[in-house]
Amino acid sequence: MREALAQAAFQLFLERGFERTTVDDIVARAGVGRRSFFRYFPSKEDVVFPDHERCLAEMTEFLAAVDDGDPVGAVCDAARIVLRMYAANPEFSVQRYRLTREVPGLRTYELSVVRRYEQTLAGHLRGRFGAGGDGELRAEVIAASVVAAHNNGLRLWLRSGGAGDPEAAVDRALAMVREVWGRPAGPAPAAASDGAGVGLAAVASADGEVIVMVAQKGAPMWRVVQQIEDAVGKN
Amino acid sequence: MREALAQAAFQLFLERGFERTTVDDIVARAGVGRRSFFRYFPSKEDVVFPDHERCLAEMTEFLAAVDDGDPVGAVCDAARIVLRMYAANPEFSVQRYRLTREVPGLRTYELSVVRRYEQTLAGHLRGRFGAGGDGELRAEVIAASVVAAHNNGLRLWLRSGGAGDPEAAVDRALAMVREVWGRPAGPAPAAASDGAGVGLAAVASADGEVIVMVAQKGAPMWRVVQQIEDAVGKN
Numbered sequence: 226m227r228e229a230l231a232q233a234a235f236q237l238f239l240e241r242g243f244e245r246t247t248v249d250d251i252v253a254r255a256g257v258g259r260r261s262f263f264r265y266f267p268s269k270e271d272v273v274f275p276d277h278e279r280c281l282a283e284m285t286e287f288l289a290a291v292d293d294g295d296p297v298g299a300v301c302d303a304a305r306i307v308l309r310m311y312a313a314n315p316e317f318s319v320q321r322y323r324l325t326r327e328v329p330g331l332r333t334y335e336l337s338v339v340r341r342y343e344q345t346l347a348g349h350l351r352g353r354f355g356a357g358g359d360g361e362l363r364a365e366v367i368a369a370s371v372v373a374a375h376n377n378g379l380r381l382w383l384r385s386g387g388a389g390d391p392e393a394a395v396d397r398a399l400a401m402v403r404e405v406w407g408r409p410a411g412p413a414p415a416a417a418s419d420g421a422g423v424g425l426a427a428v429a430s431a432d433g434e435v436i437v438m439v440a441q442k443g444a445p446m447w448r449v450v451q452q453i454e455d456a457v458g459k460n
Numbered sequence: 461m462r463e464a465l466a467q468a469a470f471q472l473f474l475e476r477g478f479e480r481t482t483v484d485d486i487v488a489r490a491g492v493g494r495r496s497f498f499r500y501f502p503s504k505e506d507v508v509f510p511d512h513e514r515c516l517a518e519m520t521e522f523l524a525a526v527d528d529g530d531p532v533g534a535v536c537d538a539a540r541i542v543l544r545m546y547a548a549n550p551e552f553s554v555q556r557y558r559l560t561r562e563v564p565g566l567r568t569y570e571l572s573v574v575r576r577y578e579q580t581l582a583g584h585l586r587g588r589f590g591a592g593g594d595g596e597l598r599a600e601v602i603a604a605s606v607v608a609a610h611n612n613g614l615r616l617w618l619r620s621g622g623a624g625d626p627e628a629a630v631d632r633a634l635a636m637v638r639e640v641w642g643r644p645a646g647p648a649p650a651a652a653s654d655g656a657g658v659g660l661a662a663v664a665s666a667d668g669e670v671i672v673m674v675a676q677k678g679a680p681m682w683r684v685v686q687q688i689e690d691a692v693g694k695n
Contacts, residue, residue, distance in 0.1 A: 336571045362612045362633050369608035373601045398597050405640055 227265045229273065230255050234272040239320065242457035243328040270334040273321060277338045281345060285292045288349040297367060297407035300346040301399040304375040307342060308395050311379060315387030322383040343372045367406045374398035388434075462510065465490050469507040469639045474555065478504075478563040505569040508556060512573045515545045516580060523584040531588035532602060533640035535581040536634040539610040542577060543630050546614060550622030557618040578607045602641045609633035 233255035248269055251377040252262050266272045284303045291299040311318040323329045347368035354360035378395030382388075468490035483504055487497050501507045519538045526534040535628040546553040559565045582603035589595035613630030617623075 333568050333572050337568050337574055340571055359636065362609065362636060365612050366605050366608045366633075366637060369604040370601050373604035374597065377597045377600050398601075401594065401597060404603060 226257065226261060230257065230262055230265060231272055231275045235317070235320065235324075238273070238324055243273075243324060243331060265382070270331060273324065273331055274335070274338060275449060276310050277341075280307055284342065284345055288345070293353065295407070296350050297371075297403055300349055300368065300371050301403060301407075303346060303349070304342070304371050304399065305392075305395065306366075308375065308379060308391060311383075312391050319383055319387040322380075339372060339376070343368050346371055367402070370402045370406060371399065374402045461492065461496060465492065465497055465500060466507055466510045469504070470552070470555065471561075473508070473559055478508075478559060478566065500664060504651070505566060507599045508559065508566055509570070509573060512576075515542055516576060519580055521575065523580070525582075526589065530642070531585050532606075532638055535584055535603065535606050536638060536642075538581060538584070539577070539606050539634065540627075540630065543610065543614060543626060546618075547626050554618055554622040557615075574611070576605060578603050581606055598641075606634065609637045654677050 230251060236249045237250050237254055241250075246257055246269070248259060248262055251269075251272070252259050255262075262272075266275070284306050287306060288299060288303050291302070325335055347364045350364035351361055351427070354364050375395055375398065378398040379391060381394045382391035466484065467485045469481070469489050472485055472489060476485075481504070483494060483497055486504075486507070487494050490497075497507075501510070519541050523534060523543060525536050526537070560570055582599045585599035585602055586596055610630055610633065613633040614626060616629045617626035
């Protein structure tokens, strides 16, 4: 029933335009009563995004259960839940993308949905980073970065008509965010070689004026930055 | 006239609530006709944010004239134009913040305004980074970071009731974004001491396996990261 209503609505939006389609038109096409429509969808806008509530719930559940060790990695993985929802139905996703470009009311609605994803991710990071210091600021900026990167990759795929695998573009985009922000939680040893075998050593000089660092080529950039920040910035 | 309408509207929103106030109520309170209202404001929502169009225009003008050398710094400065608009009228800004928290329609409207600022900043960065490679991705992620950081600082000030100087919190937030993303444009010398006297030297070893870097304490993190990326990541 829910699926049938969403399909009928979408056919009509494409045939007549979103503004000129009424809920009455939709229920007539689907062959059900008005009340059935409102049992499933609070408004005509909601029928365009029928899976976001389920997706938000899945994201919340995922984050509640995820391992604590790598909060930035966790919110990147949580963002991929949204991607999979789009990728599960390429034709519908591309049609919706085009429709949303044309109808200001739908763009605004989409912004409010995206904002809820962002707040869900930020909430998780806040919980991991703690309220003290810059925890809240970092949580919000990283969540915004993850959402922007995810949406950049997703949009590339939607613009291409939904051809091929959308994961590659999103993975590349999220990798950039992780490179910049993705330090696993927990204190890292400053001025010591990296225990995880990444091959870094940061050593503070005795007079506190210079830092000498040795890094293996190919070492992950976030690990290098973490070590240097510990040595240069925080001492 | 415009100001008088905005003030009348706001008084009524606070007295009766946003939903229960009509445009007729507003024009009656301001002592003008309905047509005057719609000459200045397309809708009831717009009257809550009377300065955003001007602010967006100012931001666009600023970015069109700004020096090319430091695009991330430029978009941070552009974001400060929004802050100054809020700071120019603390009482109004705080009242609007509280009202916006309570009225879903206003929150959605605000999201669409914030999105336009973000797109303006991203457009500037895209122009500077170029379309090739990761230019578009970086532009969007950095714009989202700047907006999130700015809004974090602004929100701290609004939550505190608009007391004191809002610039400190926003400056601190934007400084974090600049530290992570803010590399001035143009190629930097890899594996060489920094010509600008920042006090860095990155040297690739002969066998290509390790990097030795010497940094003065207190050196800007972005400069350190830039040098290391040039040496570790890109070779």
